[in-house]
Amino acid sequence: xxxxxxxxxxxxxxxxxxxxxxxxxxxxxxxxxxxxxxxxxxxxxxxxxxxxxxxxxxxxxxxxxxxxxxxxxxxxxxxxxxxxxxxxxxxxxxxxxxxxxxxxxxxxxxxxxxxxxxxxxxxxxxxxxxxxxxxxxxxxxxxxxxxxxxxxxxxxxxxxxxxxxxxxxxxxxxxxxxxxxxxxxxxxxxxxxxxxxxxxxxxxxxxxxxxxxxxxxxxxxxxxxxxxxxxxxxxxxxxxxxxxxxxxxxxxxxxxxxxxxxxxxxxxxxxxxxxxxxxxxxxxxxxxxxxxxxxxxxxxx
Amino acid sequence: xxxxxxxxxxxxxxxxxxxxxxxxxxxxxxxxxxxxxxxxxxxxxxxxxxxxxxxxxxxxxxxxxxxxxxxxxxxxxxxxxxxxxxxxxxxxxxxxxxxxxxxxxxxxxxxxxxxxxxxxxxxxxxxxxxxxxxxxxxxxxxxxxxxxxxxxxxxxxxxxxxxxxxxxxxxxxxxxxxxxxxxxxxxxxxxxxxxxxxxxxxxxxxxxxxxxxxxxxxxxxxxxxxxxxxxxxxxxxxxxxxxxxxxxxxxxxxxxxxxxxxxxxxxxxxxxxxxxxxxxxxxxxxxxxxxxxxxxxxxxxxxxxxxxxxxxxxxxxxxxxxxxxxxxxxxxxxxxxxxxxxxxxxxxxxxxxxxxxxxxxxxxxxxxxxxxxxxxxxxxxxxxxxxxxxxxxx
Numbered sequence: 001x002x003x004x005x006x007x008x009x010x011x012x013x014x015x016x017x018x019x020x021x022x023x024x025x026x027x028x029x030x031x032x033x034x035x036x037x038x039x040x041x042x043x044x045x046x047x048x049x050x051x052x053x054x055x056x057x058x059x060x061x062x063x064x065x066x067x068x069x070x071x072x073x074x075x076x077x078x079x080x081x082x083x084x085x086x087x088x089x090x091x092x093x094x095x096x097x098x099x100x101x102x103x104x105x106x107x108x109x110x111x112x113x114x115x116x117x118x119x120x121x122x123x124x125x126x127x128x129x130x131x132x133x134x135x136x137x138x139x140x141x142x143x144x145x146x147x148x149x150x151x152x153x154x155x156x157x158x159x160x161x162x163x164x165x166x167x168x169x170x171x172x173x174x175x176x177x178x179x180x181x182x183x184x185x186x187x188x189x190x191x192x193x194x195x196x197x198x199x200x201x202x203x204x205x206x207x208x209x210x211x212x213x214x215x216x217x218x219x220x221x222x223x224x225x226x227x228x229x230x231x232x233x234x235x236x237x238x239x240x241x242x243x244x245x246x247x248x249x250x251x252x253x254x255x256x257x258x259x260x261x262x263x264x265x266x267x268x269x270x271x272x273x274x275x276x277x278x279x280x281x282x283x284x285x286x287x288x289x290x291x292x293x294x295x296x297x298x299x300x301x
Numbered sequence: 302x303x304x305x306x307x308x309x310x311x312x313x314x315x316x317x318x319x320x321x322x323x324x325x326x327x328x329x330x331x332x333x334x335x336x337x338x339x340x341x342x343x344x345x346x347x348x349x350x351x352x353x354x355x356x357x358x359x360x361x362x363x364x365x366x367x368x369x370x371x372x373x374x375x376x377x378x379x380x381x382x383x384x385x386x387x388x389x390x391x392x393x394x395x396x397x398x399x400x401x402x403x404x405x406x407x408x409x410x411x412x413x414x415x416x417x418x419x420x421x422x423x424x425x426x427x428x429x430x431x432x433x434x435x436x437x438x439x440x441x442x443x444x445x446x447x448x449x450x451x452x453x454x455x456x457x458x459x460x461x462x463x464x465x466x467x468x469x470x471x472x473x474x475x476x477x478x479x480x481x482x483x484x485x486x487x488x489x490x491x492x493x494x495x496x497x498x499x500x501x502x503x504x505x506x507x508x509x510x511x512x513x514x515x516x517x518x519x520x521x522x523x524x525x526x527x528x529x530x531x532x533x534x535x536x537x538x539x540x541x542x543x544x545x546x547x548x549x550x551x552x553x554x555x556x557x558x559x560x561x562x563x564x565x566x567x568x569x570x571x572x573x574x575x576x577x578x579x580x581x582x583x584x585x586x587x588x589x590x591x592x593x594x595x596x597x598x599x600x601x602x603x604x605x606x607x608x609x610x611x612x613x614x615x616x617x618x619x620x621x622x623x624x625x626x627x628x629x630x631x632x633x634x635x636x637x638x639x640x641x642x643x644x645x646x647x648x649x650x651x652x653x654x655x656x657x658x659x660x661x662x663x664x665x666x667x668x669x670x671x672x673x674x675x676x677x678x679x680x681x682x683x684x685x686x687x688x689x690x691x692x693x694x695x
Binding site: 002003006007010011013014119123124125126128135137143145147216220221222224227230261262263264265266267269270271273 | 356357358360361396397491518519520521523524525526528529530532533535536549552553556560561562577580581
């Protein structure tokens with residue numbers, strides 16, 4: 001019983017990180033109908049941004065503490081937001097009126113570009129991510145254990161989910177984003193600066209990726225330029241599972257994948273963890289093609 | 302506009318294909334040419350190839366091994382070279398990636414015309430290169446691949462380290478008789494030949510010593526989350542966990558084991574020996590043990606001279622991978638001197654006849670299977686340092 005509970009906690013911790021990455025994927029898709037395959041690499045850049053700025057932050061705010069951790073998180077999110085805007089400007093905007101497939105392939109190109117440039121600039125050797133927040137087991141009774149880092153990941157994921165929903169549903173910017181999603185031409189005719197909104201969406205999505213990268217690096221403190229590939233792929237699967245374009249769906253999908261993987265690895269065999277997690281995706285998509293929380297879209301002719 | 306551009310793009314396409322064909326033919330033809338012309342050329346430097354994981358997940362292995370090999374070549378050339386010629390080391394990085402060793406070793410043999418190949422640390426990657434060297438009749442010496450299958454590829458493949466049946470048994474005896482452990486769990490990297498082999502020999506040895514293997518779990522190199530496996534291991538209450546993996550994952554495993562309240566000693570093999578192990582694992586690794594090839598704390602003259610020279614050149618203390626890299630180049634030079642030539646078959650015969658060669662990592666004698674039989678060293682991790690515990694002779 002204790003073992004099962006602990007496995008569920010492990011799964012929840014792993015799942016909440018996947019959920020956090022999936023949020024960025026799904027938001028960009030929801031607004032722009034475009035899967036940003038470079039999302040996993042912005043996740044990696046976020047972790048490296050944290051790696052390089054944390055010594056500077058530690059010089060001002062000494063010691064691992066929640067405050068210095070949040071400063072590092074905020075700065076890394078800012079850096080990646082700028083990078084995301086630049087990538088959109090340079091690589092995606094010139095292709096705005098081209099077929100969707102062209103942009104998709106460009107996104108894969110950007111992803112490979114970031115991975116290989118990362119290996120050149122940061123080096124391919126895994127680096128130790130500094131301890132920017134104190135990590136210690138918080139809860140310890142009856143053999144169960146939860147660490148402070150796992151709790152923070154869960155908390156930040158929930159917080160960002162709520163904040164995102166607020167931005168998209170309650171603010172003027174969110175209204176413009178939804179208008180753009182609904183019909184870009186009509187939105188432009190209504191006086192919405194669509195270029196600005198697209199830049200903002202990319203910036204926000206990249207900041208989310210950076211947040212996920214930092215939290216991932218806090219829980220698994222070994223970072224390398226290819227660290228974004230597998231979590232990025234799994235988060236994409238999570239977003240599709242929950243219904244791509246749907247924010248709570250991404251969170252649900254991430255947690256489902258995390259828990260399934262952990263249970264498979266703990267009770268069956270770790271060799272099959274990915275196979276079974278992806279198998280579940282196929283089954284769910286066969287039954288409900290729009291994903292768990294996705295709405296069925298009516299194709300207008 | 303696009304339509305007008307089309308013919309030009311087409312023309313460019315054709316010239317690209319032509320260029321690619323020319324390039325391919327050049328590579329192919331010179332590739333066939335080179336090895337045939339080298340044996341006649343007895344002047345100029347002796348070209349020795351090395352393939353190493355200079356970048357990627359096992360980067361510190363390749364870097365340490367290469368530094369050791371380079372130091373050996375420096376020493377050889379400073380002493381007048383081999384057979385009156387300088388030795389030139391051509392190194393290729395295989396990026397710690399499967400598939401790369403075959404590519405770079407083919408290049409070393411076909412394009413660069415090397416007379417011998419040194420490498421690799423990881424057994425999986427040595428196993429990739431070995432059939433190519435065997436086929437080309439180029440002697441290959443692996444400095445530190447411990448899986449038995451490596452030298453079983455053929456009679457041109459040698460190594461200067463001990464093999465996993467020995468290393469696994471040493472660690473099993475140590476766990477059973479020195480640490481008095483009764484129930485041990487094993488956590489294996491199923492993607493690595495090294496890990497699979499070492500786990501198998503440890504299990505056999507530990508059971509033969511009267512211990513029990515209470516649980517077995519797997520992971521794949523590159524994994525970051527081990528909490529599921531560790532939670533399953535914790536449920537059976539082992540006295541210790543044998544983790545025959547490489548340092549990148551071992552550090553994270555140690556960290557997550559302690560977070561889950563699994564506070565038993567971790568045991569491992571020479572895959573732990575890296576300057577990157579402690580930075581990742583930190584205090585979680587305290588009280589863990591692993592077997593390896595040598596300790597810089599050894600007071601023998603051979604070791605101390607090597608440590609001094611290595612520190613002078615690189616300003617750091619050499620680890621086992623560096624020492625074995627050094628020995629691999631030295632034993633090759635010794636065989637070439639005895640053979641009196643760099644001819645592949647003759648150097649192979651001389652290598653096979655190596656007896657009581659005094660290396661940094663002990664006296665090396667090649668056995669019938671082209672493996673070196675030599676003692677193992679057990680190190681403990683205390684106060685963030687590798688500390689010498691004992692030496693076990695075969």
